[in-house]
Amino acid sequence: MLNYVTDCFSKEPRLSDELAQIVAEYGGEKGALIPILQKVQERYGYLSEEAVSRIAKLCRMSQSEVFGVASFYAQFYFTRRGRHSIKVCLGTACHVRGGERILDEVKRELGVESGGTTDDNRFSLERVACFGSCALAPVVVIDKDVYGRMTVSRAKEILAQYE
Numbered sequence: 001m002l003n004y005v006t007d008c009f010s011k012e013p014r015l016s017d018e019l020a021q022i023v024a025e026y027g028g029e030k031g032a033l034i035p036i037l038q039k040v041q042e043r044y045g046y047l048s049e050e051a052v053s054r055i056a057k058l059c060r061m062s063q064s065e066v067f068g069v070a071s072f073y074a075q076f077y078f079t080r081r082g083r084h085s086i087k088v089c090l091g092t093a094c095h096v097r098g099g100e101r102i103l104d105e106v107k108r109e110l111g112v113e114s115g116g117t118t119d120d121n122r123f124s125l126e127r128v129a130c131f132g133s134c135a136l137a138p139v140v141v142i143d144k145d146v147y148g149r150m151t152v153s154r155a156k157e158i159l160a161q162y163e
Ligand code: FES
Pocket: 089, 090, 091, 092, 093, 094, 095, 129, 130, 131, 132, 133, 134, 135, 137, 138, 139
């Protein structure tokens, strides 16, 4: 898998050192694996195969152990993410009030499927089961912005606000 981190390692060895620095900040302890993974993801946007492999070596763990821990948590991503995250709710309340139509419009507008990232790396799209804001259904969350009572036409306008 060709990815950002691999590219960086080959083109900018300085970034390779960054991973070692991050792990060193936590003493290279297995017990600090979650914060290490969080920091690496914060820095690179996702956890590439190369990053997982290097973290495993630096923490004296197997690659499958690190991957096993990371894949347990929904917060970690293993593919490149877009600059903005769009989450469309398809829980019962949102579904009943047109969540599926909103999702279809977002997919059509951006040319991306759920779970995917646009070619220009602008958006990553996900569907979620419920945000716990059912009174606002249908709900769409972009980054940290919550949009309630979403409509197909509003969705299009709102997407245009994110570069
Ligand atoms: S079902 Fe969408 S917020 Fe609860």
